[in-house]
Amino acid sequence: MKRNPLAEIMLVLGGLLTTAAYFMTFFWAPPTAYPDGRVDFAQKIFYFHVPVAEASFLVLIFTAYYGIRFLMTRQRIYDTKAKIATEVALFFVLLTMATGILWTKVEWGVWWQWEPRLTTYFILTLAVIGYFVLRNSTEDEERRAVYASAFGILVFINAPISFFITRWLESIHPIVFGGGKGSGLETTMLVTFIIAQVGMLMLGYAFYQLRLREEEFKERVEALKIEIGG
Amino acid sequence: MNEIYSTVIPQAPYIIGAYGLIWVALLGFVGMVFNRLRRMEKELAVLEESLKRREQA
Amino acid sequence: MKSNSWRQFKAILRKDIVMELRTKEMVSSMGLYAILTMVVYQIALAEAGESFDVRLVMPGLIWVAFIFMSMLGLNRSFVHEKDQGCIEALLLSPVDRPVIFFAKATGNLIFLLIVEFLSLPIFSFLFMQGRAGYGNPVWLLAVVLFGASVGIAAVGTLLATMTVNTKGKDVMLAVLFVPLMYPLLRAAVGATFAAVIGGPGSVETFWAFMAWVVGYDAIMGLVAYGLYEFVIGV
Structure with missing residues (x-):
């Protein structure tokens, strides 16, 4: 081996x-500060919330990639790889949700808010969970692999649509990168x-x-x- | 000064919570996978051994 | 070749319509479901009082009814195909697989639109009488209904083809369908809201939301079309 x-x-x-x-x-x-000069300690969550969130999106690329590879070649190994990639994505997705909720509680005073980006991320979580529910309820092995590949690709296409709809609908979620004047980070x-x-x-x-x-x-x-x- | 840092203490539990959660989750994942790998390696060794014995017999 | 596909398309579509005309199963069950949903809405709104402006929640309410109703219909349309071995027969016959997708999606779209255009007036009749009317021309509503139904039918046809072979069937369809439908539904409700409430700038908002609907239809429709060939073969 x-x-x-x-x-x-x-x-x-x-x-x-x-x-x-x-x-x-x-x-x-x-440390960053609120407009009134008090320290914004909760901003520290950003350093791990965003990497985990971005990792979850990146891993989903592999779900779709191996899904396509499987549909083209019908080799089982690609289905296994797609499944594992989705597993890792689910792990990151759940971590993102958990850290995000803690941040929301501090900054907005509530655990949850139906704010566009939270909503769409919630939808993504449900879709990734749906992927595994689909796998578990399909008995035939080849069918399971084909269906999971197809759904994985659909979820991957759906995720950016969700992402862009948040930039379009008025969002109160901070946009750190490319959000125009005032966004962006100091070098350190x-x-x-x-x-x-x-x-x-x-x-x-x-x-x-x-x-x-x-x-x-x-x-x-x-x-x-x-x-x-x- | 006190005014400026007044937010740190009330916010601290959430930040600690978030970081602790990530720590525990990452370590837990690695630990779980390694644990299962070790168990499977053992199982594999046993199976291979019995296969070898059978072939000799 | 082209005309051949067109003939196949018409044949499958006609089969679906003839079967529906004979049994009236899909339209009647979907229609009944929509009316039952409205009874539930009556309960939901019962304590809100007369002064409550139903128009504020109406777009959401009708799309909730339509999305669940469409899942019922989609599931129905494929349970039939499977039980009677129709899919296998179709696959054995020299029909191009994309044609099957277009024919099934068009059939589902037609039934969906029939029920939607019947139940929307019933909704107005039951909830909107004696209250403020629609803010914009009613044909705008027809545009949203059509635009969003195309997406529902396209993605729904693909997913229902899959879920009919799983253990959960209709529950499974809901689990997969609702998350994927989210952007479309969000845009559809936004457009419907702009059409119903009216006011300055509402027509622009309406078309902006419609652009999302059309974009979703185009992207997800294409993907569903591309994946269908793989999904129906196994």
């Missing part, structure tokens, strides 16, 4: 980078953010590889059991 050492390397690197970003968040990046804050983002992506890659290895193990165990039993 060949081992892909990249998974471990990425895991360690990602761990180091995210840990560094943790410290930089609190000891290096300058940007560096902290980028380190957290890169680290999170590395971790995402490591998670994906580890789960893939587990899935391969499982298949070999099943195959061996059949061989012994038969």
